[in-house]
Amino acid sequence: MIEGARWRKWLWFYLPLGAFIVALLFPFYWMIVTTVRPDGELYRPWNHPLYSPFWTSHPTFEHVRDLLTETLFNTWMLNTMFIALASTLISLVCGVIAGYALARLTFRWAGILGTTIFVTYLVPQTLLFIPLAEIIRDYRIGDTPWALILTYPTFLIPFCTWLMMGYFKAIPKELEECARIDGAARWQAMLYIIFPIAVPGILSAGIFAFTLSWNEFIYALVFLSSPEQKTVPVGVTSELIRGDVFFWGSLMAGALIGSIPVAFVYSFFVEHYVAGVTGSIKG
Amino acid sequence: MARVLLKELNKKFDGTHAVKNVNLEIRDHEFVVLVGPSGCGKTTTLRMVAGLEDITSGEISIDGKVVNNLAPMDRDIAMVFQNYALYPHMSVYQNMAFGLRMRKFEKPEIDRRVKHAADVLGIHALLERRPRQLSGGQRQRVALGRAIVRNPRVFLFDEPLSNLDAALRVQMRVELKRLHDRLETTAIYVTHDQVEAMTLGDRVVVMRDGVVQQVGAPLELYERPAKRFVAGFIGSPAMNFIAVTITASGDALWAEAPGLRVRVPPQKTERLRRYSGQRVILGLRPETLRPAGAGASADYTFGSEILLDTRVGDSPVVARVDPGVRTSAHERVRLSFEPERAHFFDAASEAAI
Numbered sequence: 001m002i003e004g005a006r007w008r009k010w011l012w013f014y015l016p017l018g019a020f021i022v023a024l025l026f027p028f029y030w031m032i033v034t035t036v037r038p039d040g041e042l043y044r045p046w047n048h049p050l051y052s053p054f055w056t057s058h059p060t061f062e063h064v065r066d067l068l069t070e071t072l073f074n075t076w077m078l079n080t081m082f083i084a085l086a087s088t089l090i091s092l093v094c095g096v097i098a099g100y101a102l103a104r105l106t107f108r109w110a111g112i113l114g115t116t117i118f119v120t121y122l123v124p125q126t127l128l129f130i131p132l133a134e135i136i137r138d139y140r141i142g143d144t145p146w147a148l149i150l151t152y153p154t155f156l157i158p159f160c161t162w163l164m165m166g167y168f169k170a171i172p173k174e175l176e177e178c179a180r181i182d183g184a185a186r187w188q189a190m191l192y193i194i195f196p197i198a199v200p201g202i203l204s205a206g207i208f209a210f211t212l213s214w215n216e217f218i219y220a221l222v223f224l225s226s227p228e229q230k231t232v233p234v235g236v237t238s239e240l241i242r243g244d245v246f247f248w249g250s251l252m253a254g255a256l257i258g259s260i261p262v263a264f265v266y267s268f269f270v271e272h273y274v275a276g277v278t279g280s281i282k283g
Numbered sequence: 284m285a286r287v288l289l290k291e292l293n294k295k296f297d298g299t300h301a302v303k304n305v306n307l308e309i310r311d312h313e314f315v316v317l318v319g320p321s322g323c324g325k326t327t328t329l330r331m332v333a334g335l336e337d338i339t340s341g342e343i344s345i346d347g348k349v350v351n352n353l354a355p356m357d358r359d360i361a362m363v364f365q366n367y368a369l370y371p372h373m374s375v376y377q378n379m380a381f382g383l384r385m386r387k388f389e390k391p392e393i394d395r396r397v398k399h400a401a402d403v404l405g406i407h408a409l410l411e412r413r414p415r416q417l418s419g420g421q422r423q424r425v426a427l428g429r430a431i432v433r434n435p436r437v438f439l440f441d442e443p444l445s446n447l448d449a450a451l452r453v454q455m456r457v458e459l460k461r462l463h464d465r466l467e468t469t470a471i472y473v474t475h476d477q478v479e480a481m482t483l484g485d486r487v488v489v490m491r492d493g494v495v496q497q498v499g500a501p502l503e504l505y506e507r508p509a510k511r512f513v514a515g516f517i518g519s520p521a522m523n524f525i526a527v528t529i530t531a532s533g534d535a536l537w538a539e540a541p542g543l544r545v546r547v548p549p550q551k552t553e554r555l556r557r558y559s560g561q562r563v564i565l566g567l568r569p570e571t572l573r574p575a576g577a578g579a580s581a582d583y584t585f586g587s588e589i590l591l592d593t594r595v596g597d598s599p600v601v602a603r604v605d606p607g608v609r610t611s612a613h614e615r616v617r618l619s620f621e622p623e624r625a626h627f628f629d630a631a632s633e634a635a636i
Contacts, residue, residue: 174368177335182382182433183356192381196372 028259034252035063042248063249064257067240073254075228076235081261083145083231084213087152091209094153095160096202100190102161103168104176114165121158125218128154136223147223148231152213159212160205167201168194203269211262232258285346285359285436285469286311287332292341294327294493301327303493305341309471314463316472316484319516324493325473326441332471333362333439345436356385361430362439365446367422369414369429375401376410379429386433400428403462420451427459431466438463438470444479456482477517481505489513511633514566514626520590523567525598526630531559538565538627541596548622554636555627563636566626572602575619591616 034042036059044051067073102114132151133142141147171194179189195202220234227239236254240247287309294302302324309315317325330336332343334355343350350358361382370378376397383393401407404424414422423443430438443459444452460483463470474480480487481501489496489504489512497509501517508514514522527538529547536547536555545565547555555563569590591602593616602618627636 172366172368174364174366175370177333177355178362178364178368178429179370179381179385180335181333181355181358181360181362182429183385184381185354185356188385193370197370 028256031252031256034248035256036060037249038062039249063247064253066247067250067253067257071239071250071254072227072230072235073232073257076230076232077258077261079145079229080214080231080233080258083148083152084210086145086149087156087213088206088209090149091153091156091160092202092206094157095205095209096164096195096198098157098161099164100168100194103165104173114162117158117161121155121162125155129218129222132219133222142223143225143229145229148213148216148219151219151223152216156209156212160209163205163208164198164201167198171197207265207269210265214262287437287469287471288342288344288347289328289332290342290344292328292331292343293339294324294331294336295339301493302331305490305493305495307488307495307498309469311469312467314460314470314472314483314485315488316474316480316486317488317490318474318477318480318484319490319496321475322492323490325475325488325490327493328490329439329441329471329473332437333360334358358437359435360437360439361433361435362441363426363430363443365442367414367426367443367446369422369425371414374411374413375406375417375425375428378414378425379432382429382433396432396434397428400432403431403465404428419447420455423447423455427462431462436469438466438468440470440472442474443472445474445476452479459483478519481517487517489516491516507635508566508626509635511564511566511628511635514628514635518568520569520601520603522626523569523572523598523600524628525565525567525595525600526562527565528562529555529558529560531556538563538625540565540598543595545620545622545625547627548625550623551627551636558629558636562630564628564630564633566628567600567620568624569601569603571620571624572600572604572618573620574602574604575617591618593618 033054033056037056038058038060039062041050041052041056041058046053098117102110102117132154136142136147136151141150175193175197176189179193180186184192215233216231217233220231221238224230224234227235230238232254236251236258240251240254287307289305289307289309292302292305292307293300305324305328307315317328319325327336331338334350334353338351345358345360370381373381379397379400380393383396388396397410398407401410404427406421406424406428409417409421409425414425417425423446426443440459444455447455456479463483472480472483474483481504484501486498487501487504488498491512497504497513499507504513504517508517508522511524515524525540525543527540527543530537530539534552536552536559538545538547543565572591574591587606589604589606591604593600593602595618600618628634629636
């Protein structure tokens, strides 16, 4: 940047950046404000003299308390955690191995198979849940966590496979060849050389898979029916919206607490993750 | 420590025949260099010896044992790659120890060998570093170290110096040669650089389009190239080629071209007689040409020598002469050479006559 053109930097860099940050963070701010706002203020019409949509002068934790004591929110959190972790683990194991195979083993239909796997990812869930519902009924796993743990991989495995395939392709082939000459069998080269180098890729695939299954809505809505089996997204929306009555305070409290694990996972791995995206893997 | 034998070796990729009927015997302790332009099949040949590439047909044996279907790990070879292929997540020590760990060596033995190799290569101070903290030359040394700790029967080098800058390349070349003399291991070295090939190899294999053109000691290739391609590839600046017509006058044969007439030396007369009246290719090394009389045009000066960029008839001819020669551009010069040092090639088959 040329000296003396500071206003230019403000106009083209800081201003758009500020607008971006505000647009991104506003929903979270709104969730927080709504969570701590008393009911009396929440339902105040816009032409009321004390109407103040962006702040509250009487913060309260009554909605959070309601959420944690009057609903099954704790159970939903545990359900979601279990389902998200289990389906992420399954998808990661399959995705890493499949991605490696598609990237490295040159077998006859590798290219076509890779594309086919990607195409399955493009089938909309809103279409796929109909046949899946049939399968789940046949296996009598409806209304159990397994209904979701086994169906989430249908979109998570293609996702992880593709992400890992790209990552493995970026690792120089010579590393593996060298390991095999050094005395490692293919699985040892994979385990000791390729996978450790691919850790950032595996982590990012895991983070994305975890987030996708944590937020998943349609399958959870269709395959689970009893309140004590539900996940957070479904539980909050189905139990805190009764008819046309919206319990906004508790709804937002649920959304806020529900997003904490995802935020936690991101910030926990962010160092590794960013290192993986920016770091060099060249020998 | 090992003798490598390639018999009727072929490699076909989809549609391309990369290596054609290669026969080669690499003797124990020998340093053999495969050289040729890119795409000539030299790297593919090396990778087949390593076991990284399937063999379409033919046979590779090490110490009399056919290794065609042996996995790379079971061939007891070590390979140094062009991009070094150091494991980025391991320290230098771990990089060098990896092969030994895979082969279940005892910890003290691993330690002894790694330390010894580090001493030989002068990288003792780097053992705890990661590859990304090393310079190009240091990485190169680590890659070498990783190969020598294993004490393999055969060393394979795939253009190991081409990622280094010019000065370092010359230095590493000398060190490599010294290392090989010290280790007394069979080595196969691939490069596209003929200077590297000539300085390193006990014998040099020149390849082109998957076919071996000539195998021989460096000087043999330089003095008695079997093909026009070899003659043009070995030596810098490259050999000059002039199309000449052979004419007979009495017992003597003359090679003639516009601006050039030279008597065929007696020892070649017999072989060239059947070309009488036909066109052949005359090959002249720039260093065999000398200015006769005054004048020539100096175009490049290296200090120690002058390259004259001239034409004989339609053929461009480069002469390497003494820096004492004073000439200016566009001046006519007379060049002479000893006919005994001229090469003749068949115009059609390009084989030496």
